[in-house]
Amino acid sequence: MKAGVLNVDKPVGASSFAVVRRLRELTSARRVGHAGTLDPLASGVLPILFESATRLSDLAHQLPKTYDAAVHLGFRSATDDAEAELEPGGSTAGLNQVQIAQSLRQFVGAIQQEPPAFSAVKVEGRRAYRRAREGRPARPPAREVQIHSAELLEFGPGPPAVAMVRVVCASGVYLRSLARDLGEKLGCGGYLGALVRSAYGPLKVADAVQLERLLDRAALEARLLPSEVLLPEMPLVRLTVEQEAQVRQGRAVRVLPEPGPGLLRAHDESGRLVALGHADLLRRTFVPDKVLG
Known part of the structure:
Protein backbone atom coordinates (compact mmCIF):
# COMPACT_ATOMS: atom_id res chain seq x y z
CA MET A 1 0.00 0.00 0.00
CA LYS A 2 1.36 3.42 -0.95
CA ALA A 3 1.81 6.12 1.65
CA GLY A 4 -0.47 9.11 1.36
CA VAL A 5 -3.62 10.91 2.45
CA LEU A 6 -7.19 10.14 1.43
CA ASN A 7 -9.73 12.94 1.64
CA VAL A 8 -12.89 11.10 2.73
CA ASP A 9 -16.35 12.63 2.97
CA LYS A 10 -17.48 10.91 6.16
CA PRO A 11 -21.22 10.22 6.17
CA VAL A 12 -23.52 11.03 9.06
CA GLY A 13 -23.86 8.07 11.42
CA ALA A 14 -20.41 6.58 10.89
CA SER A 15 -17.70 6.94 13.50
CA SER A 16 -14.19 7.97 12.47
CA PHE A 17 -12.88 4.64 13.77
CA ALA A 18 -15.40 2.72 11.64
CA VAL A 19 -14.13 4.52 8.54
CA VAL A 20 -10.54 3.63 9.41
CA ARG A 21 -11.51 0.00 10.03
CA ARG A 22 -13.30 -0.30 6.70
CA LEU A 23 -10.40 1.18 4.75
CA ARG A 24 -7.88 -1.00 6.56
CA GLU A 25 -9.87 -4.08 5.56
CA LEU A 26 -10.15 -2.80 1.98
CA THR A 27 -6.44 -2.17 1.52
CA SER A 28 -4.72 -4.50 4.02
CA ALA A 29 -2.43 -1.55 4.79
CA ARG A 30 -0.11 -2.01 7.76
CA ARG A 31 -0.76 1.45 9.19
CA VAL A 32 -4.00 3.43 8.80
CA GLY A 33 -5.26 6.30 10.93
CA HIS A 34 -7.30 9.47 10.84
CA ALA A 35 -6.17 13.03 11.51
CA GLY A 36 -8.78 14.15 14.01
CA THR A 37 -12.05 12.60 15.11
CA LEU A 38 -15.28 13.73 13.49
CA ASP A 39 -18.40 12.98 15.56
CA PRO A 40 -20.80 10.35 14.14
CA LEU A 41 -23.54 12.99 13.78
CA ALA A 42 -21.23 15.17 11.66
CA SER A 43 -20.22 14.73 8.04
CA GLY A 44 -17.47 16.12 5.88
CA VAL A 45 -13.71 16.00 5.51
CA LEU A 46 -11.97 13.19 7.38
CA PRO A 47 -8.31 12.83 6.35
CA ILE A 48 -7.25 9.17 6.38
CA LEU A 49 -3.50 8.57 6.60
CA PHE A 50 -1.81 5.51 5.14
CA GLU A 51 1.54 3.94 6.00
CA SER A 52 4.31 6.51 6.70
CA ALA A 53 1.81 9.40 6.40
CA THR A 54 0.45 8.34 9.81
CA ARG A 55 3.62 9.83 11.30
CA LEU A 56 2.45 13.27 10.21
CA SER A 57 -0.75 13.24 12.26
CA ASP A 58 0.65 15.59 14.90
CA LEU A 59 1.38 18.19 12.22
CA ALA A 60 -2.01 17.64 10.58
CA HIS A 61 -3.74 18.53 13.85
CA GLN A 62 -2.19 21.99 13.61
CA LEU A 63 -4.04 22.78 10.37
CA PRO A 64 -7.14 25.00 10.60
CA LYS A 65 -10.55 23.34 10.27
CA THR A 66 -13.66 24.89 8.75
CA TYR A 67 -17.14 23.88 9.92
CA ASP A 68 -20.60 24.78 8.67
CA ALA A 69 -23.03 24.38 11.54
CA GLY A 74 -34.67 28.63 21.75
CA PHE A 75 -33.97 25.20 23.24
CA ARG A 76 -31.31 23.51 25.36
CA SER A 77 -30.01 19.94 25.40
CA ALA A 78 -28.03 17.93 27.95
CA THR A 79 -25.74 16.75 25.15
CA ASP A 80 -25.63 20.18 23.46
CA ASP A 81 -26.98 18.55 20.29
CA ALA A 82 -30.19 16.89 19.13
CA GLU A 83 -29.37 13.51 20.70
CA ALA A 84 -30.96 14.35 24.06
CA GLU A 85 -34.45 15.52 24.95
CA LEU A 86 -34.88 19.21 24.20
CA GLU A 87 -35.80 21.64 26.94
CA PRO A 88 -37.46 24.99 26.14
CA GLY A 89 -35.23 28.04 26.48
CA GLY A 90 -36.05 31.68 26.01
CA SER A 91 -38.06 33.31 23.26
CA THR A 92 -36.39 33.88 19.89
CA ALA A 93 -39.06 36.31 18.68
CA GLY A 94 -36.81 39.36 18.90
CA LEU A 95 -33.68 37.86 17.33
CA ASN A 96 -32.28 39.26 14.13
CA GLN A 97 -29.20 38.73 11.96
CA VAL A 98 -27.30 41.74 13.26
CA GLN A 99 -27.70 40.66 16.89
CA ILE A 100 -26.62 37.08 16.20
CA ALA A 101 -23.63 38.14 14.07
CA GLN A 102 -22.44 40.53 16.79
CA SER A 103 -22.75 37.86 19.48
CA LEU A 104 -20.95 35.32 17.30
CA ARG A 105 -17.95 37.63 16.81
CA GLN A 106 -17.38 37.66 20.57
CA PHE A 107 -16.23 34.04 20.33
CA VAL A 108 -13.38 34.82 17.92
CA GLY A 109 -9.82 34.58 19.26
CA ALA A 110 -8.36 32.69 22.20
CA ILE A 111 -11.39 31.92 24.38
CA GLN A 112 -12.21 29.78 27.39
CA GLN A 113 -14.60 26.98 26.42
CA GLU A 114 -16.24 24.26 28.53
CA PRO A 115 -16.44 20.94 26.64
CA PRO A 116 -19.85 19.24 26.65
CA ALA A 117 -20.81 16.98 29.54
CA PHE A 118 -21.10 14.20 26.94
CA SER A 119 -17.54 14.31 25.58
CA ALA A 120 -14.36 12.25 25.68
CA VAL A 121 -12.57 14.76 27.91
CA LYS A 122 -11.64 13.28 31.28
CA VAL A 123 -13.16 14.49 34.55
CA GLU A 124 -11.51 13.11 37.70
CA GLY A 125 -9.81 10.42 35.63
CA ARG A 126 -12.91 9.26 33.76
CA ARG A 127 -14.41 10.14 30.40
CA ALA A 128 -17.06 12.81 30.82
CA TYR A 129 -19.59 10.90 28.73
CA ARG A 130 -19.27 7.81 30.98
CA ARG A 131 -20.04 9.87 34.06
CA ALA A 132 -22.96 11.51 32.26
CA ARG A 133 -24.44 8.13 31.27
CA GLU A 134 -24.25 7.08 34.92
CA GLY A 135 -26.40 10.06 35.87
CA ARG A 136 -23.49 12.19 37.07
CA PRO A 137 -23.15 14.74 34.26
CA ALA A 138 -20.43 17.32 34.79
CA ARG A 139 -18.84 19.54 32.21
CA PRO A 140 -15.06 19.32 32.11
CA PRO A 141 -13.24 22.47 33.24
CA HIS A 148 -9.89 32.10 13.91
CA SER A 149 -13.21 33.36 12.51
CA ALA A 150 -16.95 32.90 12.99
CA GLU A 151 -19.53 34.30 10.61
CA LEU A 152 -23.28 34.10 10.25
CA LEU A 153 -24.24 32.73 6.84
CA GLU A 154 -27.99 33.02 7.21
CA PHE A 155 -30.72 33.12 9.83
CA GLY A 156 -34.19 31.63 9.70
CA PRO A 157 -36.36 33.07 12.50
CA GLY A 158 -38.48 29.94 12.46
CA PRO A 159 -39.99 28.40 14.28
CA PRO A 160 -37.63 26.76 14.83
CA ALA A 161 -35.04 29.56 14.77
CA VAL A 162 -31.87 28.33 13.06
CA ALA A 163 -28.61 30.21 12.55
CA MET A 164 -26.25 28.81 9.91
CA VAL A 165 -22.70 29.68 10.91
CA ARG A 166 -19.25 29.06 9.47
CA VAL A 167 -16.37 28.63 11.90
CA VAL A 168 -12.66 28.36 11.19
CA CYS A 169 -10.78 27.08 14.22
CA ALA A 170 -7.88 25.11 15.61
CA SER A 171 -8.11 21.58 16.99
CA GLY A 172 -9.86 21.16 20.33
CA VAL A 173 -12.87 23.39 19.64
CA TYR A 174 -16.28 21.83 20.35
CA LEU A 175 -18.93 23.16 17.97
CA ARG A 176 -21.56 21.79 20.34
CA SER A 177 -20.17 24.04 23.07
CA LEU A 178 -20.10 27.01 20.70
CA ALA A 179 -23.76 26.44 19.81
CA ARG A 180 -24.67 26.16 23.49
CA ASP A 181 -22.71 29.26 24.48
CA LEU A 182 -24.05 31.32 21.58
CA GLY A 183 -27.58 30.46 22.69
CA GLU A 184 -26.79 31.48 26.26
CA LYS A 185 -25.27 34.78 25.14
CA LEU A 186 -28.45 35.48 23.16
CA GLY A 187 -30.52 34.62 26.22
CA CYS A 188 -32.55 31.86 24.59
CA GLY A 189 -30.45 28.72 24.75
CA GLY A 190 -29.11 26.77 21.81
CA TYR A 191 -27.85 23.42 20.60
CA LEU A 192 -26.03 22.04 17.59
CA GLY A 193 -28.06 20.57 14.75
CA ALA A 194 -26.35 19.51 11.53
CA LEU A 195 -22.57 19.88 11.26
CA VAL A 196 -20.30 19.60 8.21
CA ARG A 197 -16.51 19.86 8.26
CA SER A 198 -16.17 21.64 4.94
CA ALA A 199 -12.39 22.00 5.00
CA TYR A 200 -9.36 20.62 6.80
CA GLY A 201 -6.36 22.72 5.88
CA PRO A 202 -6.12 22.48 2.07
CA LEU A 203 -8.58 19.56 1.88
CA LYS A 204 -12.08 20.57 0.76
CA VAL A 205 -15.31 18.61 1.10
CA ALA A 206 -16.08 19.34 -2.57
CA ASP A 207 -13.03 17.25 -3.50
CA ALA A 208 -13.61 14.45 -0.97
CA VAL A 209 -14.52 10.90 -1.99
CA GLN A 210 -17.53 9.07 -0.61
CA LEU A 211 -16.94 5.66 0.94
CA GLU A 212 -19.31 3.80 -1.37
CA ARG A 213 -17.16 4.81 -4.35
CA LEU A 214 -14.13 3.01 -2.95
CA LEU A 215 -14.75 -0.52 -4.18
CA ASP A 216 -11.19 -1.83 -4.09
CA ARG A 217 -7.61 -0.88 -3.33
CA ALA A 218 -6.97 0.38 -6.86
CA ALA A 219 -9.89 2.80 -6.64
CA LEU A 220 -8.58 4.08 -3.34
CA GLU A 221 -4.99 4.51 -4.50
CA ALA A 222 -6.24 6.46 -7.52
CA ARG A 223 -7.63 9.08 -5.08
CA LEU A 224 -4.62 9.05 -2.75
CA LEU A 225 -2.90 12.41 -2.23
CA PRO A 226 0.82 12.79 -1.44
CA SER A 227 1.68 12.96 2.25
CA GLU A 228 2.97 16.52 1.95
CA VAL A 229 -0.57 17.78 1.36
CA LEU A 230 -0.62 17.99 5.16
CA LEU A 231 2.38 20.34 5.11
CA PRO A 232 1.24 23.13 2.77
CA GLU A 233 3.29 25.93 4.32
CA MET A 234 6.45 24.00 5.19
CA PRO A 235 9.57 24.96 3.16
CA LEU A 236 11.06 22.26 0.94
CA VAL A 237 14.62 21.10 0.28
CA ARG A 238 15.68 18.76 -2.53
CA LEU A 239 18.01 15.82 -1.98
CA THR A 240 20.28 14.13 -4.47
CA VAL A 241 20.43 10.34 -4.50
CA GLU A 242 23.56 10.45 -2.37
CA GLN A 243 22.05 12.91 0.09
CA GLU A 244 18.88 10.84 0.37
CA ALA A 245 20.91 7.79 1.37
CA GLN A 246 22.64 9.80 4.08
CA VAL A 247 19.40 11.32 5.37
CA ARG A 248 17.81 7.87 5.59
CA GLN A 249 20.69 6.95 7.90
CA GLY A 250 19.89 9.96 10.07
CA ARG A 251 22.89 11.99 8.91
CA ALA A 252 22.93 15.74 8.24
CA VAL A 253 23.63 16.89 4.68
CA ARG A 254 24.66 20.14 2.99
CA VAL A 255 21.94 21.24 0.57
CA LEU A 256 21.60 24.15 -1.83
CA PRO A 257 20.12 26.63 -1.58
CA GLU A 258 20.99 26.76 2.10
CA PRO A 259 17.88 26.10 4.23
CA GLY A 260 16.44 28.73 6.53
CA ALA A 279 18.50 23.53 9.49
CA ASP A 280 21.74 23.72 11.41
CA LEU A 281 22.41 27.34 10.55
CA LEU A 282 25.97 27.24 11.88
CA ARG A 283 26.99 24.23 9.80
CA ARG A 284 24.59 25.16 6.97
CA THR A 285 23.12 21.66 6.81
CA PHE A 286 19.74 19.94 6.80
CA VAL A 287 19.36 17.75 9.90
CA PRO A 288 16.71 14.99 9.69
CA ASP A 289 14.41 14.68 12.70
CA LYS A 290 11.83 12.24 11.32
CA VAL A 291 12.72 9.91 8.44
CA LEU A 292 9.72 8.46 6.61
CA GLY A 293 9.50 5.04 5.01
Whole structure:
Protein backbone atom coordinates (compact mmCIF):
# COMPACT_ATOMS: atom_id res chain seq x y z
CA MET A 1 0.00 0.00 0.00
CA LYS A 2 1.36 3.42 -0.95
CA ALA A 3 1.81 6.12 1.65
CA GLY A 4 -0.47 9.11 1.36
CA VAL A 5 -3.62 10.91 2.45
CA LEU A 6 -7.19 10.14 1.43
CA ASN A 7 -9.73 12.94 1.64
CA VAL A 8 -12.89 11.10 2.73
CA ASP A 9 -16.35 12.63 2.97
CA LYS A 10 -17.48 10.91 6.16
CA PRO A 11 -21.22 10.22 6.17
CA VAL A 12 -23.52 11.03 9.06
CA GLY A 13 -23.86 8.07 11.42
CA ALA A 14 -20.41 6.58 10.89
CA SER A 15 -17.70 6.94 13.50
CA SER A 16 -14.19 7.97 12.47
CA PHE A 17 -12.88 4.64 13.77
CA ALA A 18 -15.40 2.72 11.64
CA VAL A 19 -14.13 4.52 8.54
CA VAL A 20 -10.54 3.63 9.41
CA ARG A 21 -11.51 0.00 10.03
CA ARG A 22 -13.30 -0.30 6.70
CA LEU A 23 -10.40 1.18 4.75
CA ARG A 24 -7.88 -1.00 6.56
CA GLU A 25 -9.87 -4.08 5.56
CA LEU A 26 -10.15 -2.80 1.98
CA THR A 27 -6.44 -2.17 1.52
CA SER A 28 -4.72 -4.50 4.02
CA ALA A 29 -2.43 -1.55 4.79
CA ARG A 30 -0.11 -2.01 7.76
CA ARG A 31 -0.76 1.45 9.19
CA VAL A 32 -4.00 3.43 8.80
CA GLY A 33 -5.26 6.30 10.93
CA HIS A 34 -7.30 9.47 10.84
CA ALA A 35 -6.17 13.03 11.51
CA GLY A 36 -8.78 14.15 14.01
CA THR A 37 -12.05 12.60 15.11
CA LEU A 38 -15.28 13.73 13.49
CA ASP A 39 -18.40 12.98 15.56
CA PRO A 40 -20.80 10.35 14.14
CA LEU A 41 -23.54 12.99 13.78
CA ALA A 42 -21.23 15.17 11.66
CA SER A 43 -20.22 14.73 8.04
CA GLY A 44 -17.47 16.12 5.88
CA VAL A 45 -13.71 16.00 5.51
CA LEU A 46 -11.97 13.19 7.38
CA PRO A 47 -8.31 12.83 6.35
CA ILE A 48 -7.25 9.17 6.38
CA LEU A 49 -3.50 8.57 6.60
CA PHE A 50 -1.81 5.51 5.14
CA GLU A 51 1.54 3.94 6.00
CA SER A 52 4.31 6.51 6.70
CA ALA A 53 1.81 9.40 6.40
CA THR A 54 0.45 8.34 9.81
CA ARG A 55 3.62 9.83 11.30
CA LEU A 56 2.45 13.27 10.21
CA SER A 57 -0.75 13.24 12.26
CA ASP A 58 0.65 15.59 14.90
CA LEU A 59 1.38 18.19 12.22
CA ALA A 60 -2.01 17.64 10.58
CA HIS A 61 -3.74 18.53 13.85
CA GLN A 62 -2.19 21.99 13.61
CA LEU A 63 -4.04 22.78 10.37
CA PRO A 64 -7.14 25.00 10.60
CA LYS A 65 -10.55 23.34 10.27
CA THR A 66 -13.66 24.89 8.75
CA TYR A 67 -17.14 23.88 9.92
CA ASP A 68 -20.60 24.78 8.67
CA ALA A 69 -23.03 24.38 11.54
CA ALA A 70 -26.76 24.73 12.09
CA VAL A 71 -27.32 26.28 15.51
CA HIS A 72 -30.88 25.79 16.74
CA LEU A 73 -31.98 28.54 19.10
CA GLY A 74 -34.67 28.63 21.75
CA PHE A 75 -33.97 25.20 23.24
CA ARG A 76 -31.31 23.51 25.36
CA SER A 77 -30.01 19.94 25.40
CA ALA A 78 -28.03 17.93 27.95
CA THR A 79 -25.74 16.75 25.15
CA ASP A 80 -25.63 20.18 23.46
CA ASP A 81 -26.98 18.55 20.29
CA ALA A 82 -30.19 16.89 19.13
CA GLU A 83 -29.37 13.51 20.70
CA ALA A 84 -30.96 14.35 24.06
CA GLU A 85 -34.45 15.52 24.95
CA LEU A 86 -34.88 19.21 24.20
CA GLU A 87 -35.80 21.64 26.94
CA PRO A 88 -37.46 24.99 26.14
CA GLY A 89 -35.23 28.04 26.48
CA GLY A 90 -36.05 31.68 26.01
CA SER A 91 -38.06 33.31 23.26
CA THR A 92 -36.39 33.88 19.89
CA ALA A 93 -39.06 36.31 18.68
CA GLY A 94 -36.81 39.36 18.90
CA LEU A 95 -33.68 37.86 17.33
CA ASN A 96 -32.28 39.26 14.13
CA GLN A 97 -29.20 38.73 11.96
CA VAL A 98 -27.30 41.74 13.26
CA GLN A 99 -27.70 40.66 16.89
CA ILE A 100 -26.62 37.08 16.20
CA ALA A 101 -23.63 38.14 14.07
CA GLN A 102 -22.44 40.53 16.79
CA SER A 103 -22.75 37.86 19.48
CA LEU A 104 -20.95 35.32 17.30
CA ARG A 105 -17.95 37.63 16.81
CA GLN A 106 -17.38 37.66 20.57
CA PHE A 107 -16.23 34.04 20.33
CA VAL A 108 -13.38 34.82 17.92
CA GLY A 109 -9.82 34.58 19.26
CA ALA A 110 -8.36 32.69 22.20
CA ILE A 111 -11.39 31.92 24.38
CA GLN A 112 -12.21 29.78 27.39
CA GLN A 113 -14.60 26.98 26.42
CA GLU A 114 -16.24 24.26 28.53
CA PRO A 115 -16.44 20.94 26.64
CA PRO A 116 -19.85 19.24 26.65
CA ALA A 117 -20.81 16.98 29.54
CA PHE A 118 -21.10 14.20 26.94
CA SER A 119 -17.54 14.31 25.58
CA ALA A 120 -14.36 12.25 25.68
CA VAL A 121 -12.57 14.76 27.91
CA LYS A 122 -11.64 13.28 31.28
CA VAL A 123 -13.16 14.49 34.55
CA GLU A 124 -11.51 13.11 37.70
CA GLY A 125 -9.81 10.42 35.63
CA ARG A 126 -12.91 9.26 33.76
CA ARG A 127 -14.41 10.14 30.40
CA ALA A 128 -17.06 12.81 30.82
CA TYR A 129 -19.59 10.90 28.73
CA ARG A 130 -19.27 7.81 30.98
CA ARG A 131 -20.04 9.87 34.06
CA ALA A 132 -22.96 11.51 32.26
CA ARG A 133 -24.44 8.13 31.27
CA GLU A 134 -24.25 7.08 34.92
CA GLY A 135 -26.40 10.06 35.87
CA ARG A 136 -23.49 12.19 37.07
CA PRO A 137 -23.15 14.74 34.26
CA ALA A 138 -20.43 17.32 34.79
CA ARG A 139 -18.84 19.54 32.21
CA PRO A 140 -15.06 19.32 32.11
CA PRO A 141 -13.24 22.47 33.24
CA ALA A 142 -13.00 25.28 30.73
CA ARG A 143 -9.86 25.35 28.62
CA GLU A 144 -8.40 27.74 26.11
CA VAL A 145 -9.24 27.12 22.45
CA GLN A 146 -8.58 29.15 19.34
CA ILE A 147 -11.30 30.29 16.94
CA HIS A 148 -9.89 32.10 13.91
CA SER A 149 -13.21 33.36 12.51
CA ALA A 150 -16.95 32.90 12.99
CA GLU A 151 -19.53 34.30 10.61
CA LEU A 152 -23.28 34.10 10.25
CA LEU A 153 -24.24 32.73 6.84
CA GLU A 154 -27.99 33.02 7.21
CA PHE A 155 -30.72 33.12 9.83
CA GLY A 156 -34.19 31.63 9.70
CA PRO A 157 -36.36 33.07 12.50
CA GLY A 158 -38.48 29.94 12.46
CA PRO A 159 -39.99 28.40 14.28
CA PRO A 160 -37.63 26.76 14.83
CA ALA A 161 -35.04 29.56 14.77
CA VAL A 162 -31.87 28.33 13.06
CA ALA A 163 -28.61 30.21 12.55
CA MET A 164 -26.25 28.81 9.91
CA VAL A 165 -22.70 29.68 10.91
CA ARG A 166 -19.25 29.06 9.47
CA VAL A 167 -16.37 28.63 11.90
CA VAL A 168 -12.66 28.36 11.19
CA CYS A 169 -10.78 27.08 14.22
CA ALA A 170 -7.88 25.11 15.61
CA SER A 171 -8.11 21.58 16.99
CA GLY A 172 -9.86 21.16 20.33
CA VAL A 173 -12.87 23.39 19.64
CA TYR A 174 -16.28 21.83 20.35
CA LEU A 175 -18.93 23.16 17.97
CA ARG A 176 -21.56 21.79 20.34
CA SER A 177 -20.17 24.04 23.07
CA LEU A 178 -20.10 27.01 20.70
CA ALA A 179 -23.76 26.44 19.81
CA ARG A 180 -24.67 26.16 23.49
CA ASP A 181 -22.71 29.26 24.48
CA LEU A 182 -24.05 31.32 21.58
CA GLY A 183 -27.58 30.46 22.69
CA GLU A 184 -26.79 31.48 26.26
CA LYS A 185 -25.27 34.78 25.14
CA LEU A 186 -28.45 35.48 23.16
CA GLY A 187 -30.52 34.62 26.22
CA CYS A 188 -32.55 31.86 24.59
CA GLY A 189 -30.45 28.72 24.75
CA GLY A 190 -29.11 26.77 21.81
CA TYR A 191 -27.85 23.42 20.60
CA LEU A 192 -26.03 22.04 17.59
CA GLY A 193 -28.06 20.57 14.75
CA ALA A 194 -26.35 19.51 11.53
CA LEU A 195 -22.57 19.88 11.26
CA VAL A 196 -20.30 19.60 8.21
CA ARG A 197 -16.51 19.86 8.26
CA SER A 198 -16.17 21.64 4.94
CA ALA A 199 -12.39 22.00 5.00
CA TYR A 200 -9.36 20.62 6.80
CA GLY A 201 -6.36 22.72 5.88
CA PRO A 202 -6.12 22.48 2.07
CA LEU A 203 -8.58 19.56 1.88
CA LYS A 204 -12.08 20.57 0.76
CA VAL A 205 -15.31 18.61 1.10
CA ALA A 206 -16.08 19.34 -2.57
CA ASP A 207 -13.03 17.25 -3.50
CA ALA A 208 -13.61 14.45 -0.97
CA VAL A 209 -14.52 10.90 -1.99
CA GLN A 210 -17.53 9.07 -0.61
CA LEU A 211 -16.94 5.66 0.94
CA GLU A 212 -19.31 3.80 -1.37
CA ARG A 213 -17.16 4.81 -4.35
CA LEU A 214 -14.13 3.01 -2.95
CA LEU A 215 -14.75 -0.52 -4.18
CA ASP A 216 -11.19 -1.83 -4.09
CA ARG A 217 -7.61 -0.88 -3.33
CA ALA A 218 -6.97 0.38 -6.86
CA ALA A 219 -9.89 2.80 -6.64
CA LEU A 220 -8.58 4.08 -3.34
CA GLU A 221 -4.99 4.51 -4.50
CA ALA A 222 -6.24 6.46 -7.52
CA ARG A 223 -7.63 9.08 -5.08
CA LEU A 224 -4.62 9.05 -2.75
CA LEU A 225 -2.90 12.41 -2.23
CA PRO A 226 0.82 12.79 -1.44
CA SER A 227 1.68 12.96 2.25
CA GLU A 228 2.97 16.52 1.95
CA VAL A 229 -0.57 17.78 1.36
CA LEU A 230 -0.62 17.99 5.16
CA LEU A 231 2.38 20.34 5.11
CA PRO A 232 1.24 23.13 2.77
CA GLU A 233 3.29 25.93 4.32
CA MET A 234 6.45 24.00 5.19
CA PRO A 235 9.57 24.96 3.16
CA LEU A 236 11.06 22.26 0.94
CA VAL A 237 14.62 21.10 0.28
CA ARG A 238 15.68 18.76 -2.53
CA LEU A 239 18.01 15.82 -1.98
CA THR A 240 20.28 14.13 -4.47
CA VAL A 241 20.43 10.34 -4.50
CA GLU A 242 23.56 10.45 -2.37
CA GLN A 243 22.05 12.91 0.09
CA GLU A 244 18.88 10.84 0.37
CA ALA A 245 20.91 7.79 1.37
CA GLN A 246 22.64 9.80 4.08
CA VAL A 247 19.40 11.32 5.37
CA ARG A 248 17.81 7.87 5.59
CA GLN A 249 20.69 6.95 7.90
CA GLY A 250 19.89 9.96 10.07
CA ARG A 251 22.89 11.99 8.91
CA ALA A 252 22.93 15.74 8.24
CA VAL A 253 23.63 16.89 4.68
CA ARG A 254 24.66 20.14 2.99
CA VAL A 255 21.94 21.24 0.57
CA LEU A 256 21.60 24.15 -1.83
CA PRO A 257 20.12 26.63 -1.58
CA GLU A 258 20.99 26.76 2.10
CA PRO A 259 17.88 26.10 4.23
CA GLY A 260 16.44 28.73 6.53
CA PRO A 261 15.18 28.35 10.11
CA GLY A 262 12.13 26.35 11.12
CA LEU A 263 10.79 22.91 10.27
CA LEU A 264 11.65 21.68 6.77
CA ARG A 265 10.53 18.83 4.51
CA ALA A 266 13.04 17.01 2.33
CA HIS A 267 12.10 15.35 -0.98
CA ASP A 268 14.08 13.01 -3.21
CA GLU A 269 14.84 13.65 -6.86
CA SER A 270 11.49 12.20 -7.95
CA GLY A 271 9.58 14.47 -5.58
CA ARG A 272 8.71 11.94 -2.87
CA LEU A 273 8.73 13.06 0.75
CA VAL A 274 11.71 11.52 2.54
CA ALA A 275 12.08 13.27 5.88
CA LEU A 276 11.23 16.20 8.11
CA GLY A 277 13.98 18.11 9.79
CA HIS A 278 15.55 21.44 10.61
CA ALA A 279 18.50 23.53 9.49
CA ASP A 280 21.74 23.72 11.41
CA LEU A 281 22.41 27.34 10.55
CA LEU A 282 25.97 27.24 11.88
CA ARG A 283 26.99 24.23 9.80
CA ARG A 284 24.59 25.16 6.97
CA THR A 285 23.12 21.66 6.81
CA PHE A 286 19.74 19.94 6.80
CA VAL A 287 19.36 17.75 9.90
CA PRO A 288 16.71 14.99 9.69
CA ASP A 289 14.41 14.68 12.70
CA LYS A 290 11.83 12.24 11.32
CA VAL A 291 12.72 9.91 8.44
CA LEU A 292 9.72 8.46 6.61
CA GLY A 293 9.50 5.04 5.01
